[in-house]
Amino acid sequence: MSQEDPKDPRDPNRDRPADAPKKKRGFWGWLAGGAEDPGPAAPADPAAVPGDTPAPGDAAAPEPPPAEAAPAVMEVPAEIAVAPEAEPPAELPPAPEAPVPEVPAPEVPAPAAAEPAPAPVAKGFWSRLASGLARTASSLGQGITDLVTKRKLDAETLEDLEDILIRADLGTETAARIVAAVAKGRHDKMIEPSEVKGLIAAEVEAILAPVARPLVVDAAARPFVVLMVGVNGSGKTTTIGKLASQWVGEGRKVVLAAGDTFRAAAIEQLKVWGARTGATVIAREQGADAAGVAHDALNEARAAGADILMVDTAGRLQNRAELMAELEKVVRVIRKLEPTAPHAVLLVLDATVGQNALSQVEAFTRIAGVTGLVMTKLDGTARGGILVAIAARHKLPVHLIGVGEAAEDLQPFTAAEFARAIAGLER
Template structure:
């Protein structure tokens, strides 16, 4: 069975609402990145060095990352030789399949957020100011509530009054309480109070906001480590996830933030916000490869329900949908254009 046919069948078993959100949210990247790829595959009549060089430029331009692109091109060369591919159009599904592999999407189900076997689950949310951290917390709280879980938020970014106020606004929208203290309070003390409140109320999930000043400030990293120790002392197996929030529209800058935070804060998963606002969605691949960490959630819009579990198959399907990809034509395993 062809790759696109398998992909389409896998997608068909998933919620149409989710599939549509991926398609809508990735429209800028699809029109820019995949549009150029499709033009290349249609325009070039043979696979030669000029073809590879142009594909390389397109991938790098989409922020896929230089090292990742070099490796990907090498793999495509190998597949071309092995399968004796001559027509560029025949390489289209091979490229898509490689992208799914790079995103860790070989499995049909996206990787889920870890939860406690029993009792309180704690998520620690980190990232610099302006990436959509507080918004992510509010949307995640809403998502968890829809799943039937009770949720509590902790306003651990005490350095900015606006951060506390913004979290309270999102708490109201999601219908969850926020544990807070005044601006300038000890963030670890806020988290301590929140953990105890969550236990007393038998809450399922506690989501902790943290300060987001520049990631190279030593005192910020020390503060995050202090919060981590407080959580671990109260709930030994927590935090169950340390989620690093990154703004996809900042491209390679997001990758640098990922590296710095990942080295110092024990990040377990990534959240990419504002994917709907960038034409360089390839940054998802670059970050996934550089960090060797799973992308757990993606922001695909401004609505409260536009934060979704990342699904590599949905991602690739949404990119190639309608432009020579999964929905372009009827496919069979014998067809060279599958």
């Protein structure tokens, strides 16, 4: 029985004679069966493989059917090949944490800092004085400019000039003195406003120079007793605090007596100044006898070896007889303990009251024996000229002037600076 020779149906040479040249496989054949047929195999060498040669007479053993070639697998480029998912092991030990190297942050240049604004320059006392008297100087200066510009210095102009000076609270005596100085040698002549201002400054300085005297503490009098007097709201307690700050800063031992027993706020205010400056405060309850507070304070200041004792008093109007009598009692009690005391009686005047300050000086001088003046609130008034009128009439020393709330805003009085500030001139 002949054995059918199986052939690959996809083989293009299955129906061709054995000696015919073989066809090459096309694309489909290549894809399904691999590369092209390499041609007939060389006959086997009987000597090479013993026992493989069939015996004579035996029919040739049929060749085994060729194994079906495995379909070729198209190569996929590595960049798009996907590896088969490997099944993860049941449990993986935790991987040791590798130290993460510190990578320095890249240096980012800091943005250019904005140039700081210049710190405000603290005004000197002259600047604060000029600023405080600016309203007085403006009122006076504008009136003079309007008056003498394009006008001769005749009798009518001089009379108008005198009125301007009186309205600036310089007083009638001072106004007449200034007008006489302006008129001298200039009658019926043109004059510049700046020249008039210069003449005003010169005359004001001449009036103020004799009374511009500093407050001197007599070291031989221990304690040196200073009695502060004045009307309500003039700034007595604040002035005491400022003086205490300056004197403690100089190394002096200071005691403060809270003699304004009418107002609880005044007692507390003095305690605050004492804590701020390091001065000792002697105080009693509200309503206590003011003379008794002064008596106790003087004894305690002596015992403590204090250099200065400042006695605050209640503000009182000069036309209240009963209140002025109480002030007189305080002075008597102090003099019983120390005949030479009080060594200084300072009247604190509020510059904003204008002409009323003249009557205050008269009344307090008569009752308490005022020895010197302190002018406050010159930083907010158009009536600073009243100090000139007071100096011209009463000739009392002007020790200090205040142009603000800070301790350094209370300074010794200087006639030349004040006169130039009043006239609106530069220093």
